[in-house]
Amino acid sequence: MAQTRYRQIYNILKSRIQQGTYAIGDYLPSENELCKTYKITRTTARKALDELLKEGFIEKQHGKGSKVKERRQSLGLLTVKGFSEAVGENVRTIILQKPQILSWPKELPFPADENELNAPCIYFERLRCVGDVPVMTESNWFSAHGLNRFLDCEFVDGSFFKTLSRKYLIEVTGSEQELRALFADEKSAYLLKIEQGFPILRISIKFTTSKPDLNIYSYLYCNTEKYPIGNIYTH
Amino acid sequence: MAQTRYRQIYNILKSRIQQGTYAIGDYLPSENELCKTYKITRTTARKALDELLKEGFIEKQHGKGSKVKERRQSLGLLTVKGFSEAVGENVRTIILQKPQILSWPKELPFPADENELNAPCIYFERLRCVGDVPVMTESNWFSAHGLNRFLDCEFVDGSFFKTLSRKYLIEVTGSEQELRALFADEKSAYLLKIEQGFPILRISIKFTTSKPDLNIYSYLYCNTEKYPIGNIYTH
DNA sequence: TTTTCTTACTTGTACGTACAAGTTGAATTT
DNA sequence: AAATTCAACTTGTACGTACAAGTAAGAAAA
Numbered sequence: 001m002a003q004t005r006y007r008q009i010y011n012i013l014k015s016r017i018q019q020g021t022y023a024i025g026d027y028l029p030s031e032n033e034l035c036k037t038y039k040i041t042r043t044t045a046r047k048a049l050d051e052l053l054k055e056g057f058i059e060k061q062h063g064k065g066s067k068v069k070e071r072r073q074s075l076g077l078l079t080v081k082g083f084s085e086a087v088g089e090n091v092r093t094i095i096l097q098k099p100q101i102l103s104w105p106k107e108l109p110f111p112a113d114e115n116e117l118n119a120p121c122i123y124f125e126r127l128r129c130v131g132d133v134p135v136m137t138e139s140n141w142f143s144a145h146g147l148n149r150f151l152d153c154e155f156v157d158g159s160f161f162k163t164l165s166r167k168y169l170i171e172v173t174g175s176e177q178e179l180r181a182l183f184a185d186e187k188s189a190y191l192l193k194i195e196q197g198f199p200i201l202r203i204s205i206k207f208t209t210s211k212p213d214l215n216i217y218s219y220l221y222c223n224t225e226k227y228p229i230g231n232i233y234t235h
Numbered sequence: 236m237a238q239t240r241y242r243q244i245y246n247i248l249k250s251r252i253q254q255g256t257y258a259i260g261d262y263l264p265s266e267n268e269l270c271k272t273y274k275i276t277r278t279t280a281r282k283a284l285d286e287l288l289k290e291g292f293i294e295k296q297h298g299k300g301s302k303v304k305e306r307r308q309s310l311g312l313l314t315v316k317g318f319s320e321a322v323g324e325n326v327r328t329i330i331l332q333k334p335q336i337l338s339w340p341k342e343l344p345f346p347a348d349e350n351e352l353n354a355p356c357i358y359f360e361r362l363r364c365v366g367d368v369p370v371m372t373e374s375n376w377f378s379a380h381g382l383n384r385f386l387d388c389e390f391v392d393g394s395f396f397k398t399l400s401r402k403y404l405i406e407v408t409g410s411e412q413e414l415r416a417l418f419a420d421e422k423s424a425y426l427l428k429i430e431q432g433f434p435i436l437r438i439s440i441k442f443t444t445s446k447p448d449l450n451i452y453s454y455l456y457c458n459t460e461k462y463p464i465g466n467i468y469t470h
Numbered sequence: 471t472t473t474t475c476t477t478a479c480t481t482g483t484a485c486g487t488a489c490a491a492g493t494t495g496a497a498t499t500t
Numbered sequence: 501a502a503a504t505t506c507a508a509c510t511t512g513t514a515c516g517t518a519c520a521a522g523t524a525a526g527a528a529a530a
Contacts, residue, residue: 004513030480041515063480063522176291179464181416181434199416199434229414239483265510276485298492298510473530480523499504
C-alpha cells in the first residue's frame with residue numbers, strides 16, 4: 001500500500017473542504033456513510049476524521065456529525081489568527097533573509113526533537129510592518145528533511161504556512177509559545193527603529209505540524225508600544 | 236461508569252509522570268503491559284496514551300515505546316485556565332487588597348460595557364509567587380451587580396473563578412487579551428522585587444462570563460525573567 | 471394545540487483479532 | 501572478529517462487533 005488507508009480518506013475529505021465541495025458549516029458524511037462509500041471500517045473512518053479534527057478542519061458534535069470549521073490561518077500570534085488578519089489591511093512584509101540552508105544554531109526557541117537535527121536547517125527572516133512602522137521581526141528555523149526544492153520556489157500568497165499546506169500537504173497542528181519582556185538588543189533596535197534598551201516582547205514559538213519530524217521554531221521580537229499583541233479566546 | 240476507562244488510565248499515568256514515578260526520558264509500560272495490568276484492550280490503552288501525547292507529556296517512537304517528555308516550566312496563562320491550575324504546586328498567593336467596593340477607575344484594561352458601570356465596582360489585588368519568588372501582580376475590577384455577599388466570603392480553594400462557579404454558577408466563557416512590554420514602574424518594581432525600569436510584561440484582560448452584564452477586567456504585571464509566560468495551543 | 475414518547479439517526483467508548491513495520495539484541499554464519 | 505540472520509519485543513494500521521449516549525424529528529398521547 002503506497003499510503004495508509006485512513007490517510008487516503010483524510011486526503012479526499014481535506015481536498016474537498018479546501019475546494020469548497022464541503023463548505024464551512026456543512027456536515028461531512030457520517031462515519032457510517034464513509035464506511036459504505038470507501039469500504040472501510042469505522043475505526044479507519046474515525047482515524048481520518050481525527051486527523052482533520054487535530055488540524056482544525058472540522059469540529060465533531062456528539063450525536064450530530066462532523067461540521068466543517070472556519071479555518072484560521074495560523075501565523076502564531078498567540079491566537080489562531082494570522083498576522084495580517086489580526087492587524088488589518090496595510091501590513092507589509094520585508095524579507096530580510098530568503099530561506100537558505102544554514103547550520104543549526106546552538107540554541108533554538110525550544111529544544112529540537114532528535115531526528116530533526118539530522119537533516120540540514122532552513123532559516124529565513126522577515127520584518128513585519130504596519131504601514132511604514134516596523135512592529136515585529138521574525139526568525140524561523142526548521143528541518144529541510146522532505147522539503148524538496150523549498151529554496152527554489154516562492155511562497156504561495158507570500159505566506160509560509162500556505163506554502164507548506166499547498167505544496168507539501170503539511171498542516172500546523174499546534175504551537176507552544178513562551179513570552180518574555182526584554183531590553184531591545186542592537187539588532188532588534190535597529191530593525192524596529194527604536195532605542196537600544198527599550199522594552200520589547202519576545203515570543204518564542206514551536207509550531208508542530210502533521211509531519212512528525214517537522215517543527216518550526218521561531219522568535220518574534222515585537223515593539224508593542226503602538227501595536228500591542230492581541231488575543232481573543234472563546235469557548 | 237463514573238469516568239471513561241481510558242480517562243482513568245490516562246489519569247493514573249499522568250499523575251505518575253507529574254510525581255516523577257516515571258521520570259523524564261523513561262519509557263512508560265508498553266501498550267501490551269498496560270493491557271495486562273489494567274485489564275483493558277489495546278484500543279483503550281492507545282487512547283489513553285494518545286491523550287498524553289496530545290498534551291505533550293510523552294512522545295511515541297515506532298517500535299520502541301512511549302517516552303516521557305520534558306515539559307518546560309512556564310506560566311501557562313494565556314488560556315482561560317486559572318493561575319494555580321496552570322502553574323502547578325508551589326504557587327503562593329498573597330492578597331494585597333481584599334475584595335472591596337471602590338469607585339470605578341477612569342481607565343480600565345478594556346473599555347467597560349455600559350450596564351456594568353451602573354452597579355458599584357469590586358476591586359481586589361494579589362501577588363503571585365512561585366516558591367518565594369514574586370512573579371506577577373494582579374489587579375481585578377468587576378461589577379458588583381448580582382454578586383450578593385461577595386465581600387463577606389472567602390474564595391473557594393483560594394480561587395476567584397472557582398468561587399464564581401460554585402457560589403454564583405457563573406462560568407468564564409472567553410477572554411480578550413493584550414500584551415505589552417513596559418518599563419517597570421515604581422509600584423511593580425517594589426512588589427516584584429526588581430529594579431525600576433526593568434522590562435516587564437503587562438497583560439490586559441477582559442474576561443467575559445455566562446452572566447451577560449459581568450466581565451472581569453484585569454491587569455497582570457509579570458516579571459518574565461525567570462518564569463516566562465507560556466501557552467500551548469492545539470487545534 | 472401542546473406535550474411526551476418513540477425511533478432512527480449520529481458520535482463515543484470498549485471489546486477482540488490480525489498482521490505490518492520499526493527496534494533491539496542474541497544467535498548464527500561468514 | 502565482523503557481518504548477517506533471526507526472534508522477541510515494540511508501536512501502527514485495519515479489520516469486525518457491541519452497546520452507550522447525544523440529537524432530531526415524527527408519532528402518539530394529553
